[in-house]
Amino acid sequence: MRKRMITDAEAEQLLAGATPDGRPELQMLAASIADVRAVSPVAAPQPSAALAARLESPVPTVGAAAEVEPARGIKKMVASIAGLGVAAKVAAASGVLALGLVGVGAAGAAGALPAPAQEVFDDVITTVLVTEDDTLTEGETDGTTDEGVVEECVVDDGTTDGTTDEGLTEEELEADLYGTTEESTEGTTDGSTDGTADETTDGTTDGTTECVEPLPVGSKEFSAWVREGAQDPNKVGREFGQAVSEQARELRGEKAEERSENGQGNNGNGQGNRPGSGEDDGEDDDAADTSTERGKPAGTPGGGRP
Amino acid sequence: MTDRGDAGAEAFASVLAAAQAGASWACTRLWNDHAPAVAAFAAARGSREPDDLTSEVFLVVFDRLGSFRGDAAAFRSFVFSIAYRRLVDELRMRSRRGDMLELHPEEDPRRASSAEDEAATRLGDQRALALIAHLPADQRDVMVLRIVADLTVEQVAAVLGKREGAVKALQRRALERLRKKLDPTRTPGRPSSDSEE
Numbered sequence: 001m002r003k004r005m006i007t008d009a010e011a012e013q014l015l016a017g018a019t020p021d022g023r024p025e026l027q028m029l030a031a032s033i034a035d036v037r038a039v040s041p042v043a044a045p046q047p048s049a050a051l052a053a054r055l056e057s058p059v060p061t062v063g064a065a066a067e068v069e070p071a072r073g074i075k076k077m078v079a080s081i082a083g084l085g086v087a088a089k090v091a092a093a094s095g096v097l098a099l100g101l102v103g104v105g106a107a108g109a110a111g112a113l114p115a116p117a118q119e120v121f122d123d124v125i126t127t128v129l130v131t132e133d134d135t136l137t138e139g140e141t142d143g144t145t146d147e148g149v150v151e152e153c154v155v156d157d158g159t160t161d162g163t164t165d166e167g168l169t170e171e172e173l174e175a176d177l178y179g180t181t182e183e184s185t186e187g188t189t190d191g192s193t194d195g196t197a198d199e200t201t202d203g204t205t206d207g208t209t210e211c212v213e214p215l216p217v218g219s220k221e222f223s224a225w226v227r228e229g230a231q232d233p234n235k236v237g238r239e240f241g242q243a244v245s246e247q248a249r250e251l252r253g254e255k256a257e258e259r260s261e262n263g264q265g266n267n268g269n270g271q272g273n274r275p276g277s278g279e280d281d282g283e284d285d286d287a288a289d290t291s292t293e294r295g296k297p298a299g300t301p302g303g304g305r306p
Numbered sequence: 307m308t309d310r311g312d313a314g315a316e317a318f319a320s321v322l323a324a325a326q327a328g329a330s331w332a333c334t335r336l337w338n339d340h341a342p343a344v345a346a347f348a349a350a351r352g353s354r355e356p357d358d359l360t361s362e363v364f365l366v367v368f369d370r371l372g373s374f375r376g377d378a379a380a381f382r383s384f385v386f387s388i389a390y391r392r393l394v395d396e397l398r399m400r401s402r403r404g405d406m407l408e409l410h411p412e413e414d415p416r417r418a419s420s421a422e423d424e425a426a427t428r429l430g431d432q433r434a435l436a437l438i439a440h441l442p443a444d445q446r447d448v449m450v451l452r453i454v455a456d457l458t459v460e461q462v463a464a465v466l467g468k469r470e471g472a473v474k475a476l477q478r479r480a481l482e483r484l485r486k487k488l489d490p491t492r493t494p495g496r497p498s499s500d501s502e503e
Contacts, residue, residue, distance in 0.1 A: 006481050008474050014481055015452050028488045029481065032437055036453050044341035048361035054368055055337060060328035061372025 222251060318378040326371050337364055340382065343455050344389045350438060350450045351393055359396060363389045383461040386451065390465050437484060445480035448473055 010020040017034030019027045047055060226244055324332035341360050348356035366388050374384055438449050451462045459477075463470045 006478055006485070008478070011474070011477055011481055015477070026485065029485045032484070032488060033453060036438065037456075042342055044338045045345045045357040045360055047337065047341075047364070048358060051337075051361040051365055054365060055333050056330060058325065058328045058330055058333045058368060061326050061368075061370075 222247065315377055318381070322371075322374070322381065325368075326374075333368060336367075336381075340364075340385050344385060347386065347389060347450055347455045348393055350454050351397075351446065352439075353393055353396055354400070359389070359392055363392050366392075379458070379461060382455075382457065383464045386455055386457060386461070386465045390447075390451075437487070440487065441480050441483060445476050445483065448476040449480045452477060 004023075006014070006026070010023060010026070013020045014026060014030050014033055017030055017037050019030040225247070321332045321335050325336055341364065344363055345356045345360040348359045353359045363385065367385055370384075370388075374381065376384070438446055438453075441449060447466060448462055451457045451465060452459075457465065459470050459473050462468075463473045466473065468476075
């Protein structure tokens, strides 16, 4: 008679030292395995000297393991950055800078920064606001801004020459442009959403968009511009980072000039690049030179701007 | 899981956490709970110095304790995985030096003072050790881990790095071999105490 094979279930019973049901022929095997189980030692052996010392004064291992993880991550990130080329490193740094500016600007506007940082942010915004409030002449800025900007933008090629030749027109245009800028900035720094500020900003933006890519003015526009650029895969990188840096520098220069000229009783004009002046991006070198001499924005054609 | 099982799981979790935090009593508890089985396993599988090997295993266990996550069953697999690797290292080293690799107590001329003899003494039953010692190495690994170390099929698979199906097949073949060995018609020389007659 052929013997039946041991199934998995029967094997489990045998390994536990029990005889499977209906398999009396396996009783001896089960008893032998039970003997092996029974003789297994129950007392721990004598630990070695090293282990005895370890048992006496164990070393905590949880904290050490937890601390290793972040270091490993940072090391990995540093290694990956180190593997990049010089251009890639610059691009990565520019992207981080741009994103950081966007993040800080948005958080500051929302009042979400930590208390000390929020105070600094508010001080900066307040300083800008006070400066531009002082230089604002409402009668000059309202109404004329849109016309001036639209006019400049519509006549993309020849307008610059015409306005440059006609001194009065240019002066008026300057006033209009700076008025627009200040009002836009005011609206931004105030945080107000009144119709005047919005309309002026819109008009300026629309007008300049027809001519060249809009340039940011004031904190709000600058933040929005950086934010848009940071989300644009075509812009993120070294060039955009440079553009951000240049524009930030120019804005700072404008503010400084405003402050200095305000002390001379000026009406707030006489600063550098303005968004409304982007229409001067036309390729007129004369106009550019003239504007540059007067500290006007016409000398900032597309080069150096995004 | 039963209440008793829950209590046991909680108790193990607290002991493990304390050991990971560096509590001496907890490390001693882990040693006392697992060292006997590790030493028995080492002896049954032919370690010359099962006690020393057990101490070495637990030094590694305590070094790696911080990275361990799991319950008591997982910890048992963790400990025996280290023990198995240490044992393989020892057997391999002895094999390179020309020492005997397999454990055959009856055939070993140095039997009186050999490590196998000490292992048999530890197990307390020469016959029981011989029963397992005659199996092929892979079947012996499975049987020792299942019987002496009291691991489940899943745990043995984890320790040996095999699939559960392979472990089940190995244990089936080992049991069939042992049954033939214990068959009275084929093993007339077996000890009388094993006989049913």
